Amino acid sequence: MTMNSPESLAALFQLATSAQSPAERVATAELMREVGLKCISFNGIPRTINCLNAFRASLPESVGAQLSRTPTRAPNPENITAISGRGQALWDSIYRPFETKLYNKLAESHPDLPVQILHSNYGALLSDPAGRTTGANAGRVLTSIVAVACLRAQTGVGPQVLSHVFGLRKSLEDGSWASDVESEGAVQWLASDAGNEWILTSVDEIVEAISQGTGSNFAPDRASKL
Template sequence: MWGPSTRPQLWLPPNPSNVHKTTRTYLPRDQPVMSHQDKSPDMSKLSAPLKALINAPFARPGPRPAPQQVQELYESIANDAAVRNLGIRSWLAVSAATTFTLNSPDSLPALHRVASSKQPDSAVQNAEFIREVGLKCIGFNGIPRTINSLNAFYASLPEDVSSKLSTTPSRRPTPENLETTLKRGRGLWDSVYRPFEDKLLEKLALAHPDLPVHILSSHYAALFTDPPPAERGSLASVGRVHTSLLGISCLRAQTGVGPQVLSHVFGLRKALEDGTYKNDIDGETEEGLQYLASDEGGHWILNTIDKIVEAIGGSSFAPGRESKL
């Protein structure tokens, strides 16, 4: 016989009209139970905790701010370059590429002002050049930094400058230009890496068969080389020498890719060695190009990059986080 404390307790569902009086929750008898597969969450909204995690300070989700003395920094670089008889576009290529790499879009307007102050009526041309440098940085830094920085740079420009910038694309592939574009890219590759151009492609293919295909067709052909003047319109040219300066700047500012920095330092020298620099001197003198390719010029390039990195706050490419252990 069951005692009062041992008797099994039978539980019956209450009448639906009295559901609110119990701690259990019931659906109306005529409403089917929804399975996990039947649920349709609102995919257009994120929860507050997920938003907070995306923008957590330790993940450094935003760009680096411009340092207070950034204009003075660029002015000192410009003056130093002038003492060495270097053209504006050489120091501008180094400074712009480093700034794009460091993800500091607010520093770009100051760079543009300094460059434009050195040449009357050059604001539009300098803006076009900075834009083209930013575009080519995609091949070294990836797409997002260039998108964010170019958007911010365009928004910062005075209307009398931004309204005169080109709006016509020049790199759209067509059946008619594909062969010449690929040939142009292979020519740049050979110039940078000769005499190891073929051996390097073979090594890349061992890592992944599509790696050399992508590098040659999507970067060297479609991005690092410039379309012919007839197709480029008023867009700026960042030629053979300045593309090497751009590559050195991006890679040095990233940190952690010393072998690639070394390759592009040699690549700059190859431009003089094989004469490809003659196709696009871009306002630089022969003396200036010889200096850039020398040991002393190499020191100047790397030291200039390092000054900008230090001023803006160090590399933002996957910087280490302090261990909590």
């Protein structure tokens, strides 16, 4: 989505679901939509709209017709406190022991900058809605991987790439990975030097392949390589 290449999502879905059952294909589409939605925090709204619109249009009707149409993130007087609490917990998990220092530093640029990031992004978007029975939860680990991948594919955001790499590692350290679908062994590897390098290298290879296919000069920010 960083490269605003909607057709790539359609190709990825076809590749990922080529051997899946009908039910599994629906579940994969739900998860891809959820990941795409979370990309708003790192890529912005316009690119996410373009990609999610094109992704939905590319799906077979047998899959698209079964996707959830029930919103799960709408705030109301009963859940607003819980949304902020989820956001604070995710923020603290990713940035500890610098969570307060980072919040205050952002506030020096604009007093509402950390407020917007914490409550509208980490709370309402990046943290998974509690008790959701429809849709697909991306989870703590995958959310960090999404952050690393989106930021790696951009330029000039090396510090943010690094902070989210460490945020991925902290999901193992603080146990926040435990409610995710990944096994402990998988999380241990993803949070290791080898796993981190695999994520970064994979993103670089995908960006390069898409760039060649579109004739774009877009290139990843290799200055952030670990």
